[in-house]
Amino acid sequence: MASPVTPRSQDFPRWYQDVITQAELADNGPVRGTMVIRPWGYAIWERIQAEIDRRIKEAGAENAYFPLFIPESYLTREAEHVEGFSPELAVVTHGGGRQLDEPVVVRPTSETVINSFIAKWVHSYRDLPMLVNQWANVVRWELRPRLFLRTSEFLWQEGHTAHVSEEDARLYALRILREVYQSTMEDVLSVPILLGHKTRRERFAGAIRTWTCEGMMGDGKALQMGTSHELGQNFARAFGIQFTSEAGTQEYAWQTSWGVSTRLVGALIMAHGDDAGLRLPPALAPVEVVVVLIRDEEATRAAAQQLVSELAAASRRVRLDDRVATSFGRRSVEWELKGVPVRLEVGPRDLAEGQVTLVRRDIQEKRTVALAGAVTESVAALAAVQSGLLAEALQAREERTFSASGGDEAVEAVEAGGFALLPWDALGEEGETRLAGSGLTVRCLRRPDGTLAEADDESGLIAVVAKAY
Amino acid sequence: MASPVTPRSQDFPRWYQDVITQAELADNGPVRGTMVIRPWGYAIWERIQAEIDRRIKEAGAENAYFPLFIPESYLTREAEHVEGFSPELAVVTHGGGRQLDEPVVVRPTSETVINSFIAKWVHSYRDLPMLVNQWANVVRWELRPRLFLRTSEFLWQEGHTAHVSEEDARLYALRILREVYQSTMEDVLSVPILLGHKTRRERFAGAIRTWTCEGMMGDGKALQMGTSHELGQNFARAFGIQFTSEAGTQEYAWQTSWGVSTRLVGALIMAHGDDAGLRLPPALAPVEVVVVLIRDEEATRAAAQQLVSELAAASRRVRLDDRVATSFGRRSVEWELKGVPVRLEVGPRDLAEGQVTLVRRDIQEKRTVALAGAVTESVAALAAVQSGLLAEALQAREERTFSASGGDEAVEAVEAGGFALLPWDALGEEGETRLAGSGLTVRCLRRPDGTLAEADDESGLIAVVAKAY
Numbered sequence: 001m002a003s004p005v006t007p008r009s010q011d012f013p014r015w016y017q018d019v020i021t022q023a024e025l026a027d028n029g030p031v032r033g034t035m036v037i038r039p040w041g042y043a044i045w046e047r048i049q050a051e052i053d054r055r056i057k058e059a060g061a062e063n064a065y066f067p068l069f070i071p072e073s074y075l076t077r078e079a080e081h082v083e084g085f086s087p088e089l090a091v092v093t094h095g096g097g098r099q100l101d102e103p104v105v106v107r108p109t110s111e112t113v114i115n116s117f118i119a120k121w122v123h124s125y126r127d128l129p130m131l132v133n134q135w136a137n138v139v140r141w142e143l144r145p146r147l148f149l150r151t152s153e154f155l156w157q158e159g160h161t162a163h164v165s166e167e168d169a170r171l172y173a174l175r176i177l178r179e180v181y182q183s184t185m186e187d188v189l190s191v192p193i194l195l196g197h198k199t200r201r202e203r204f205a206g207a208i209r210t211w212t213c214e215g216m217m218g219d220g221k222a223l224q225m226g227t228s229h230e231l232g233q234n235f236a237r238a239f240g241i242q243f244t245s246e247a248g249t250q251e252y253a254w255q256t257s258w259g260v261s262t263r264l265v266g267a268l269i270m271a272h273g274d275d276a277g278l279r280l281p282p283a284l285a286p287v288e289v290v291v292v293l294i295r296d297e298e299a300t301r302a303a304a305q306q307l308v309s310e311l312a313a314a315s316r317r318v319r320l321d322d323r324v325a326t327s328f329g330r331r332s333v334e335w336e337l338k339g340v341p342v343r344l345e346v347g348p349r350d351l352a353e354g355q356v357t358l359v360r361r362d363i364q365e366k367r368t369v370a371l372a373g374a375v376t377e378s379v380a381a382l383a384a385v386q387s388g389l390l391a392e393a394l395q396a397r398e399e400r401t402f403s404a405s406g407g408d409e410a411v412e413a414v415e416a417g418g419f420a421l422l423p424w425d426a427l428g429e430e431g432e433t434r435l436a437g438s439g440l441t442v443r444c445l446r447r448p449d450g451t452l453a454e455a456d457d458e459s460g461l462i463a464v465v466a467k468a469y
Numbered sequence: 470m471a472s473p474v475t476p477r478s479q480d481f482p483r484w485y486q487d488v489i490t491q492a493e494l495a496d497n498g499p500v501r502g503t504m505v506i507r508p509w510g511y512a513i514w515e516r517i518q519a520e521i522d523r524r525i526k527e528a529g530a531e532n533a534y535f536p537l538f539i540p541e542s543y544l545t546r547e548a549e550h551v552e553g554f555s556p557e558l559a560v561v562t563h564g565g566g567r568q569l570d571e572p573v574v575v576r577p578t579s580e581t582v583i584n585s586f587i588a589k590w591v592h593s594y595r596d597l598p599m600l601v602n603q604w605a606n607v608v609r610w611e612l613r614p615r616l617f618l619r620t621s622e623f624l625w626q627e628g629h630t631a632h633v634s635e636e637d638a639r640l641y642a643l644r645i646l647r648e649v650y651q652s653t654m655e656d657v658l659s660v661p662i663l664l665g666h667k668t669r670r671e672r673f674a675g676a677i678r679t680w681t682c683e684g685m686m687g688d689g690k691a692l693q694m695g696t697s698h699e700l701g702q703n704f705a706r707a708f709g710i711q712f713t714s715e716a717g718t719q720e721y722a723w724q725t726s727w728g729v730s731t732r733l734v735g736a737l738i739m740a741h742g743d744d745a746g747l748r749l750p751p752a753l754a755p756v757e758v759v760v761v762l763i764r765d766e767e768a769t770r771a772a773a774q775q776l777v778s779e780l781a782a783a784s785r786r787v788r789l790d791d792r793v794a795t796s797f798g799r800r801s802v803e804w805e806l807k808g809v810p811v812r813l814e815v816g817p818r819d820l821a822e823g824q825v826t827l828v829r830r831d832i833q834e835k836r837t838v839a840l841a842g843a844v845t846e847s848v849a850a851l852a853a854v855q856s857g858l859l860a861e862a863l864q865a866r867e868e869r870t871f872s873a874s875g876g877d878e879a880v881e882a883v884e885a886g887g888f889a890l891l892p893w894d895a896l897g898e899e900g901e902t903r904l905a906g907s908g909l910t911v912r913c914l915r916r917p918d919g920t921l922a923e924a925d926d927e928s929g930l931i932a933v934v935a936k937a938y
Contacts, residue, residue, distance in 0.1 A: 034536035067503035
């Protein structure tokens with residue numbers, strides 16, 4: 001049976017939309033720009049969320065919840081920052097059946113309100129570090145929406161922290177970047193990322209330094225998958241976050257903020273998907289192994305059920321597909337669209353020889369295995385898919401990464417689909433502005449050896465240039 | 470050290486507010502009626518959520534996410550239902566920097582949008598039952614807000630299901646009521662509940678039957694902690710949820726809906742709290758055992774750290790309080806306010822005799838135990854607190870439940886603080902209306918033996934009458 005998905009090489013955006021529809025990940029909501037996350041898509045998001053959440057807690061931050069509605073006046077406190085948002089705001093003017101005295105804004109981020117409360121809660125150096133995280137929906141009006149990548153409402157986490165010193169804040173921003181974000185993206189999503197500094201142009205307004213995680217998608221474009229900011233004392237001054245130091249003086253706190261969103265589901269689709277649909281790393285797959293009953297006979301059903309029980313006992317997420325009224329071909333296509341990493345097909349012919357067929361979704365490898373060893377083989381195959389997807393994405397990125405000496409060469413390299421590496425000292429902010437004219441951006445600044453630079457003005461840095469989502 | 474909380478018997482509402490403030494559970498948000506859930510309060514909510522979520526998944530429902538914004542027109546589809554909400558709506562009139570052509574409403578529930586999508590997704594009897602759940606924030610403008618109990622924005626889950634038959638829908642509504650709600654409320658929150666039918670007056674608009682979980686709070690008033698509705702085909706007709714039956718005919722689906730919210734945190738506070746603050750059942754306590762270091766000496770610190778390690782190894786949530794710069798009395802008061810079930814106090818005097826002090830928060834029992842047996846004793850104490858709180862609440866409810874023969878007697882019984890039991894056949898809807906004049910409501914209808922009645926018009930039912938939150 002042919003895949004109901006547009007070939008990826010033919011039309012990447014259409015392929016992306018087809019995969020979302022056919023794998024039943026999401027739908028457009030009734031209000032333009034909004035999204036319905038369907039059970040299959042939401043189960044993936046829940047797992048991403050759980051992985052991030054566990055790591056955030058290990059890093060010592062605590063979850064809290066702040067209100068959806070923010071007084072309009074709050075958004076003018078940190079003026080530099082707000083300017084970027086105002087056309088994106090949704091404004092509530094009526095509540096309780098009447099016009100409100102002061103309109104309220106639906107949070108585009110909870111930064112202002114969280115910082116107001118941190119200011120209330122922090123008194124002394126003993127209260128620091130204060131490490132707060134929130135999982136919530138936020139709204140930024142989107143004129144050109146795209147499911148998971150740019151929607152008017154999206155789900156995310158935003159962390160806001162206050163520290164006694166610049167050093168402490170920087171180390172924490174970096175800890176989140178590496179131990180929470182990089183770890184989840186590479187070890188769980190199997191998406192290799194480039195860590196680096198944002199340039200001043202791309203930096204979050206109000207931050208003194210923005211660290212970013214940049215992934216390469218299947219079309220060679222970049223996706224910013226998460227950021228961690230050092231805020232210096234900018235917000236502390238704006239919101240009055242002061243503390244009594246150990247020496248008894250009044251000081252402004254040093255802060256960080258950091259976030260990732262449902263955009264990560266978009267990253268997952270675009271980094272791994274192929275012409276047959278989604279390819280899920282097992283760590284995130286709502287179903288890791290689907291046992292497909294080819295024909296419903298006593299022996300095949302018994303064998304299939306046995307496999308399901310054993311895989312469940314081995315703590316694997318497993319599902320039995322016994323919808324024999326639907327053709328085998330259609331069901332195979334469905335599980336491939338949905339990206340289930342391993343399929344075990346149980347049919348009478350194989351079974352007569354004590355075998356079942358094991359299919360690995362990532363490399364579409366199909367082989368018969370002994371029934372008795374099918375669980376062990378499946379578990380091994382899952383581990384192979386998890387690391388295989390990462391290796392494959394890494395190789396694809398390397399093949400599409402080109403060293404360039406100047407802007408024109410970079411444009412050429414990136415037009416072909418990929419990342420161009422340029423010496424930042426030579427390119428500079430002027431060069432960056434010129435590139436922007438061709439729709440290219442500096443995704444991040446890195447040391448040639450890949451280690452993280454102390455500061456974005458260190459000499460000898462390499463600019464990673466690409467088109468971006 | 471005296472408790473900074475108003476005595477419960479003196480002023481219950483003020484006591485409730487004091488506990489919330491002193492235990493650092495929540496704060497008022499900047500927009501009237503909104504709430505900031507602080508880390509201690511949110512950690513409790515996260516555990517409630519995890520327990521409910523696990524049970525919902527075991528009952529076969531899948532999580533999904535639907536948009537915050539709903540077109541105004543959607544809310545007029547099921548007119549009977551909407552009338553109740555309109556003064557509660559928050560309306561967004563501006564987005565993307567300009568006035569919207571059609572204003573959008575911030576969801577007061579996602580019922581209309583979820584049903585619209587269920588209508589899209591259901592085609593055949595093979596697609597049924599369709600069991601969808603959502604965790605989200607909703608907004609109902611609140612003129613007399615009260616933290617956790619009535620806030621303009623609150624967090625909840627709402628389940629919406631579609632079934633082939635009335636029987637199947639009813640069984641599912643009951644399954645959620647018992648296996649998800651009753652189980653969580655009694656086994657996890659340690660709050661005994663009365664299950665029963667709502668009267669027509671108290672029933673959810675649009676439902677043919679509403680089942681409720683009613684708890685008694687510390688002041689003898691009732692709190693509706695969760696409801697599960699049989700919707701018949703009302704919504705299916707309004708939203709066009711039709712399916713092709715096995716026989717090939719077009720049929721309307723039979724539906725249920727059900728929900729619980731952050732109100733459960735309010736229930737927890739009011740059911741168990743005492744004059745020293747919160748009392749948490751261990752299943753929900755962010756910290757089950759706090760090890761309090763009385764004086765920081767080599768031996769005491771080593772013993773305390775050993776206890777922390779062993780409790781953590783036994784999968785207990787444990788925290789070391791080594792803030793010896795703060796007085797021991799102040800720290801004890803703090804942990805009592807926060808409701809931590811078990812405290813282990815490690816001081817030099819006890820330790821010299823190979824002992825530590827174990828304090829049970831629920832009964833304020835303080836006794837010395839051998840250091841070597843402290844972990845075992847703590848684990849046993851936790852189990853005792855979990856069941857002890859339930860038993861205590863059950864006893865309190867029984868002592869405050871009175872059989873009455875008529876309306877006047879009921880008023881008297883309930884004025885004294887408690888539940889009155891009346892024969893529903895004698896009271897009837899007219900009697901119910903009269904009681905409403907005195908601020909009394911029928912919380913639910915039950916069989917005299919406590920089993921669930923098949924229908925709310927069964928004869929011989931008992932009405933549970935109370936004042937309610």
